Amino acid sequence: MTTTQQSPNRKYHSILPIALASLLILGTARLVFDNLKNSRESIFRWRFWLEGNGFHRYIIKSSYDNDDNSYEDIEDCNVFEGKWVWDNVSRPLYSEESCPFLVKQVACQRNGRPDNFYQFWRWQPNDCNLPRFNALKLLRILRNKRLMFIGDSIQRSQFDSMVCMLQSALPQGQKSLHKVPSKKIFYAQEYNATIEFYWAPFIVESNSDHSTNHTVLKRLVKLDRIANHSKNWEGVDILVFESYVWWMYKPIINATYGNLNDIKEYNVTTAYKMALQTWANWLESSINSQTQRVYFMSLSPTHLWSSEWNPGSEGNCFNEKEPIHGPYWGMGTNLEIMKIVQETIQDLKIDVTFLNITQLSDFRKDAHTTIYTERKGKLLTKEQKADPKNFADCIHWCLPGVPDTWNEILYAHLLQEFYN
Secondary structure, rough: OOOOOHHHHHHHHHHHHHHHHHEEEEEEEOOOOOOHHHHHOOOOOEEEEEOEEEEOOOOOOOOOOOOOOOOOOOOOOOOOEEEEEEOOOOOOOOOOOOOOOHHHHHHHOOOOOOOOHHHEEEEEEEEOOOOOOOOOHHHOOOOOEEEEEEEEEHHHHHHHHHHHHOOOOOOOEEEEEEEEEOOOEEOOOOOOOOEEEOOOOOOOOOOOOOOOOOOOOOEOOOOOOOOHHHHHOOOOOOEOOOOOOHOOOEEEEEEEEEOOOOOOEEEHHHHHHHHHHHHHHHHHHHHHOOOOOEEEEEOOEEEEEEEOOOOOOOOOOOOOOOOOOOOOOOOOOEEEEEHHHHHHOOOOOOOOEOOOHHHHHHHOOOOOOOOOOEEEEEEOOHHHHHOHHHHHHEEOOOOOOOOHHHHHHHHHHHHHHHHO
């Protein structure tokens, strides 16, 4: 067996193409890096998912620009575990005066609330920071897209919050808000983007589906009917669902399943599970996970009995000035309902992200509209305001306020999807 020794010149010839290729790769990488560095858009890649009550974040790659906070490289971070911290520097994210689209129902300062302390609390996760909200960045993410919030008046408040958080980044004449039956639609002209709200308090069809005239003496839910609603959701890029408070009126609810004339009384949790299954069936038959994103907001808690956080008292959330500090789980949060939502989502064949905002909201007994709000479209009278035990609203939230934090968490998810 003989071997042939390669000449030095042949060695150089064989090495030269490799060297040139390496230089080309390095040059290209440097060019890409420089372009990214010069761009105002920092590259934050996030990995989020819910695991039990956990929300885990993995930073794959990050570069800093002036539009974002810098973050520690933390592997496991549950953003739903943390505390509310006083922050009169970065809070509130907007003011009532700066948002011409803010509705009277949640504008507590305009309605006479004497304190504004509720506006200056920021949610701080234990082991990381939420990304700082950037309206222009979100508008870029939403370019040529539709973001729709679906649910009841709690979900409408999240819509109102999102509109207020975004609208200041748009010049006059480039933004509008109009109403059509069951919908509110905010349009960002330059980005051809819409943020929408759709009224569906039970998600499935009911006798409370009229967007303004929905107060009925006897609620009736059609547990297997969703088409009248879902035709309005088809093709929407980002869907954010919520449904809870309207189910909690009584422990039983009138409902139909199959025959519309066969009305029966159902246990609320049984009916809720059946309704969510109808919703899940629609998702699996209609959603394209490659192009659409679906989120479900966990229940928004109520603070109807002050004895829960102040034993011996007989009031409610009225005149509360601070969050609850420390472990707390109120009676206004139904664990069985939360379990139904989680199990329904886990059984789905498509991806739905469950945003568990219940615990962090449960601390905020101070942030409800109480007597500084509307009832049936009219501000409370002097006599009603003088009777907060019976007339204080401990369900809805003042804006600016808690729903802004829900949107910051949603924004973090939308960043993840965009950069991935």
